[in-house]
Amino acid sequence: MMADAVDPALVPHRRLSTGALLPAIGIGTFGSDHVPHEAVAEAIEYAAAVGYRHFDCASVYGNERHLGRSFERMFQNGLKREELWVTSKLWNDKHGEPEVIASCEQSLADLRLDYLDLYLVHWPFPNHHPPHCDVNERNPNAVPYIHENYMRTWRKMEELVDRGLVRHVGTSNMTIPKMKLLLRDARIRPAANEMELHPHFQQPEFFTYLRENRIEPIGYSPLGSPGRPERDRTPEDSSPIEDPVIREIAERLGSHPAAVCIQWAVQRGQTPIPFSTNHRNILANLQSVVGEPLTADDMRAIAEIDRNCRLIKGQVFLWKDNQSWEDLWDLNGEITPP
Ligand SMILES: NC(=O)c1ccc[n+]([C@@H]2O[C@H](COP(=O)([O-])OP(=O)(O)OC[C@H]3O[C@@H](n4cnc5c(N)ncnc54)[C@H](OP(=O)(O)O)[C@@H]3O)[C@@H](O)[C@H]2O)c1
16 A cells, blocks of 8 residues: 555445445546546556545446456455455446346456446436537437336346346436336346436435435536536536635635535535546545545535536437437436337
């Protein structure tokens, strides 16, 4: 371990419905189109050396082969597989029954692991789009959410648990009505749901629903994804790390707005997975969860700056013309009809 590393035993953990322990902060691995795969692979090795034990991967990020070499080196340096929590995700063009298991096996081969701790259905839509495509691009074969089809995919996800290839299965980018149907029909319940969560997008209703149902909310873009490409930005977007309330708390604590966002997330009860390839930021993000906690007043002040500002809107998954991205998110509490 490095001199200023964080002892992984001091990092808060979540007890999942299965009894397993999930480190309450992970490192993201989505370099989008501007961070080379090699840089992300180097970042996770550094992250492991300073005490991270939770890694959020996905086949669509295109870098699992690079990350696999990093995991291998971590083991060569003495880490044991069971000390790590590794998540990967099934991409949208692999929802078909014959493809789920093959796709998971491919991620395992690329990551050089023989099991995953968590495997997520990345989006509840089987609507593929090529990496780096424009937000206005539409797949002519795109379809709405069809629960029967999702359950066919889910049955194969359950089979992955039965076969011992994954310890837990979970969802991502879901909504309450979709989750209700899944909980009604699942044999193996989702252990976690990965979703956008930061001080400007707190999703209080869904967050509470998940906690009540013992599904761990894993929060992506916990800093408001400041590095996302221009094409993924709209004029309404706001930035939690520039919020005056967050900045004031950071100033008082002598820390950084990013650290405050991460502390808030962990103390609220979600598991943030900040991305970084900058050593100083990687370390600071982890140190923030073992430092002095935010006060109850800080937590209340941050609860009040929610702007319901979704940054990752998912436009490319829309299935017909003249729709808006809100249609993906079942805003009136019912699944948007086809
Ligand atoms: N399930 C899904 O559909 C989904 C969707 C989106 C993301 N994700 C996952 O969530 C992860 C995180 O989300 P994200 O990458 O969108 O956004 P994020 O973690 O909110 O933001 C990452 C950006 O913040 C910067 N940063 C990190 N720590 C910092 C610090 N301490 N101070 C200042 N800047 C800092 C990074 O730059 P530097 O490298 O310069 O530090 C990077 O540009 C992804 O990598 C991916 O694993 C999942």
